[in-house]
Amino acid sequence: MPRDQLIGGTMPTMNRRRFIAGVGAAVAGITLLEVVEACASDSTGVVSSTVTGALRGSVVDMNGRAQGIGRIYLLQKNGLSPGTYADVDSTGQFDFGQVATGEYLLRYWGSNQADVPEPLVNPVRIAVAAGAATVFQFRVVVSTTAHPDREIYAGDFFFQEQPAGTPNGTVVVPIGTVVCWYNVGLVPHTVSGGPWGDSGPIAHDGNFMWTSNQLGTFSYRCTYHGTEMIATLQVVP
Numbered sequence: 001m002p003r004d005q006l007i008g009g010t011m012p013t014m015n016r017r018r019f020i021a022g023v024g025a026a027v028a029g030i031t032l033l034e035v036v037e038a039c040a041s042d043s044t045g046v047v048s049s050t051v052t053g054a055l056r057g058s059v060v061d062m063n064g065r066a067q068g069i070g071r072i073y074l075l076q077k078n079g080l081s082p083g084t085y086a087d088v089d090s091t092g093q094f095d096f097g098q099v100a101t102g103e104y105l106l107r108y109w110g111s112n113q114a115d116v117p118e119p120l121v122n123p124v125r126i127a128v129a130a131g132a133a134t135v136f137q138f139r140v141v142v143s144t145t146a147h148p149d150r151e152i153y154a155g156d157f158f159f160q161e162q163p164a165g166t167p168n169g170t171v172v173v174p175i176g177t178v179v180c181w182y183n184v185g186l187v188p189h190t191v192s193g194g195p196w197g198d199s200g201p202i203a204h205d206g207n208f209m210w211t212s213n214q215l216g217t218f219s220y221r222c223t224y225h226g227t228e229m230i231a232t233l234q235v236v237p
């Protein structure tokens with residue numbers, strides 16, 4: 001079906017300006033985004049494949065001083081990282097440019113030189129609105145001591161090592177490493193099957209930690225989503 005026929009048939013009174021005005025107030029779902037695409041090329045002559053908003057921000061320490069350390073990852077709202085990132089520049093700024101509207105998670109990664117301290121949230125949930133700038137400031141603690149922990153996200157519905165692991169892949173850690181599974185998803189998950197036994201339900205924003213005290217290759221899974229969420233932890237000397 002030709003695109004203009006679809007537009008005329010389903011949305012005779014909709015124009016792009018009116019749609020953009022409304023999209024900021026709505027929760028952007030897939031249906032909404034499809035409508036945006038259908039509306040994006042219209043009689044005003046404005047042509048774009050998706051509606052976007054700017055996404056940028058800064059990194060400061062707890063005293064408000066700019067810190068040019070690290071990298072910001074842009075995750076999908078279910079916590080999955082497709083590998084999209086922006087480096088923090090020497091003045092502490094990061095800039096993703098124009099991003100498709102919708103909900104995301106934004107994660108700070110400090111390359112063992114800085115961390116977002118508890119109880120500050122990392123990753124943080126954001127919503128990119130059409131035609132507006134979404135600006136977020138991360139507050140971090142700069143530390144010269146290495147941060148040896150390994151973090152694996154349990155999302156909806158996958159395990160993924162941070163900041164750039166393969167979903168449901170194998171994570172290799174030296175013995176004695178503290179491994180932290182963090183539920184970045186919206187529903188409960190478990191980490192079950194390794195020498196640690198069973199984490200039990202981990203709520204949204206909750207975590208389970210295990211200090212690797214046994215060599216071996218351990219398959220583990222989420223008991224609720226065992227066919228989708230299955231991954232491997234390998235502990236080496």
Ligand SMILES: [Cu+2]
Nearest residue numbers: 189222224225
């Ligand atoms: Cu699960």
